[in-house]
Amino acid sequence: MLNELKDGLRSTINKMLKRSIVDERAIKEFVHDVQRTFLRSDVSVKLVLELSRRLERELKERKPPAGISLKEHAIYLLYEEIIKILGKEEANPPRPGRGQKLKILLIGLQGSGKTTAAAKLASYYKRLGYRSILIAADTYRPGAYDQLRQLAEGIDIPVLGGRRGEDAVKVVERSLEDSGARGVDVVIIDTAGRHKEEHALMEEMKEIAAVSRPDFVFLVLDATMGQQAERQVRAFHEATPIGGIIVTKLDSTAKGGGALTAAAATGAKIYFASYGEKREEFEAFSPQRFASRLLGLGDLKTLIENIERARIEESELTKRITRGRFTLEDFINQLEGIRKMGPLSRLLELLPGGLGLKIPEEALDSAEEKLTKWKAILQSMTDEERVDPDVLNSSRVKRIAKGAGADEREIRDMVKAYRQARKLARTLQKSRLRKTGAIGIGS
Secondary structure, three states: OOHHHHHHHHHHHHHHHOOOOOOHHHHHHHHHHHHHHHHHOOOOHHHHHHHHHHHHHHHHHOOOOOOOOHHHHHHHHHHHHHHHHHOOOOOOOOOOOOOOOEEEEEEEOOOOOHHHHHHHHHHHHHHOOOOEEEEEEOOOOOOHHHHHHHHHHOOOOOEEEOOOOOOHHHHHHHHHHHHHOOOOOEEEEEEOOOOOOOHHHHHHHHHHHHHHOOOEEEEEEEHHHHHHHHHHHHHHHHHOOOOEEEEEOOOOOOOHHHHHHHHHHOOOOEEEEEOOOOOOOEEEOOHHHHHHHHOOOOOHHHHHHHHHHHOOOHHHHHHHHHOOOOOHHHHHHHHHHHHHOOOHHHHHHHOHHHHHOOOOHHHHHHHHHHHHHHHHHHHOOOHHHHHOHHHOOHHHHHHHHHHHOOOHHHHHHHHHHHHHHHHHHHHHHHHHHHHHOOOOOOO
């Protein structure tokens, strides 16, 4: 997530924390470092100057609370300033009223990630317990309808709409009538990508808004646009008043700071942030959480929500460990459960300071690849081998390697990792039982 901005801010904080004395010179250097970091992340000069002036004034005039050092105070004031430019209040995503249908219209430039965002948004509402339907109203881009269908199949969401060349306004009218008979709670309309200079497409967007009468209009904004985002937000808002913004591609850009702050500068709130292609990499946007993660303060609330979403059943696993039934398949399933919460790099940044860990990107990528390989190896094993890998001999290992397209060494590495995990799990479980008095010290 915005690695350049994140690394720059954390470097600035670490530099401040290492100081023995915080004087006027130290404050000026701190503010200058913050300035430079934001400018490199494509935040507008005007906004950076405003932020730095406020930050310097607050550092000089506002005394820290009792028990808080000047260093900690400086970090907290920076956190407050970041929240101010992102939008002070957390936006609450719209929900359908009792017995009412919520209609959402998605608009934005071509290539901004609207179609993927539409499927992710449908998945979000499904997790909240609402029945959703998607309408494909992009009748210009080849394969747009098929792409939305493919994305929707993975989350079991129905798709209505039209093929390339059809009248988009009529497609929306027809699909809305059809959706009325399906008893859905949320209707999400994915429109064609357009540019503020494309007059005909902007007019079509107005017509779609007129016939659909959406309860909410989301502008899908590509984070790679940087400062150009502000002009686009204003142009779209003039054509169709925008209720909120979904920022996409926050995982792959150094310019994201510009898109985020430019959007906030227009007064339009950011409701959702999208970090990748997987539907799990999509979350309700919180300025507080976002600022906290940028500064390395962690976001345990998001981490807890992700853990609950993945439904890792620790109690069931605990029973299996105590009964000595922690199998190789359990081991792989637990690793997969962790991965379902999101990429390992994203999970680490949700922890305060990443638990002090600085794991190279290549190591994280390697871990992801290794798990994929291990799953293939597991599928090539018999039930007996999964339950008791001690039965593996040279001929069995060769057979599994051939079936999984793996190296024999990779199979031995997997079994070694499993044994270490099993040993650690048993040790931790015994420690927990001793603390609760469930077993004696001599057990």
